Amino acid sequence: MFLLLLLLLCCGTLLTCAKTSRHQGSHTPAHNHTDDIILAVILPQHNTSYPWAWPRVGPALDRAIAHVNADPTLLPRHHLRRIFANSENRDGICSESIAPLMAVDLKFEYNPWAFIGPGCDYTSSPVGLFTAHWGVPMITAGAPAVAFLLMEMYTSITNTGPTHKKLGEYALHLYRHFGWHQHALLMFSDTKMGERACYFALEGLYTEMHEENITTMDLVFEENKGPVNYSELLHKIKDDGRGEWLVFCFA
Incomplete structure (x- = not known):
């Protein structure tokens, strides 16, 4: 229902300023009737390892659309x-090269009122730049990285999911509550072949802690490049954890 409310707010705003919000110079396709509000959805179609893949969120979106259309008082x-x-490539990976191509195709074929998705950080970045240029809202729960909140270029994005900046603020709250104020060890699994979820999660902690002048060190391990010596990592944590250290581990 939260997504539904956002859609209603988004569409309600667009209905009042339709002529100015559309891409200048573009024409409305013949099949896009004036009483239609087109929502362009760009998400992974099959790979349910992504939290916001279509099989996970599609039924909720279809139900929200059906609920709105069934009530003539909502959008008269x-x-x-x-x-x-689909934002996936042949390997089922949420692709930062395919997603913006899909966004351009949908924009100029259907001239949508809003975009739903993409559902991943790397795909949300280029699509977010396009939607900001077009003046079209983009609603996603798959853009938690700090950059989407700190960089002024992503003006079109409404993030309906958790963000890593909030995670960093929560960690700072713990530090203040318990009186910790000196060190933190940030340990994370990383791979440049995927979404780097651990890296982006750690970025929220790192950014917020440095703004509070908390000293940090980081420790990276890569599980996809052979066996990881977890015993050595535990000894490293033990040695560095003496005194006022708090360990955050992302794997």
């Missing part, structure tokens, strides 16, 4: 419908 004289595009 208008009808919601969605257009879907």
Whole structure:
């Protein structure tokens, strides 16, 4: 229902300023009727390892659209419908090269009122730049990285999910509550072949702690490059953890 409310707010704003919010110089396709509100959905179509893949969130979105269309008082004289595009490559990976191509195709073929997704950091970045340029809202729960909040270029994004900046603020709250104020060890698993979820999660902690002048050190381990010597890592944590150290581990 939270997503539904965001959609209603988004669409309500667009209905009042439709002429100015659309891409200048673009024409409305013949099949995009004036009473249709098109939502362009860009998400991984099959790979459910992504929290916001289509099999996970698609039923909720379809139910929200059906609920809005069934109540004539919500969007009078208008009808919601969605257009879907897959952001996966051949290997099922959420692709930062495919997603923006899908966004451009959907924009110029259907001229949507809003974009739903993409559902990953790397795909949300280029699509977010396009939607900001077009003046079209982008609603996603898959852009938790700190950069989406700190960089002024991502003006079109409404993030409906948790963010790593909030995670960092929570860690600072723990530090203040228990009186810790000197050190933190940030330990994370990393791979440049995937989404680097641990890296982005750690970034929120790192950024917030440095703003509070808390000294940090980081320790990286890569599970996809052979066996990891966990015993050595534990000894490293034990040695560095003496005194006022708190260990954050992402794996």
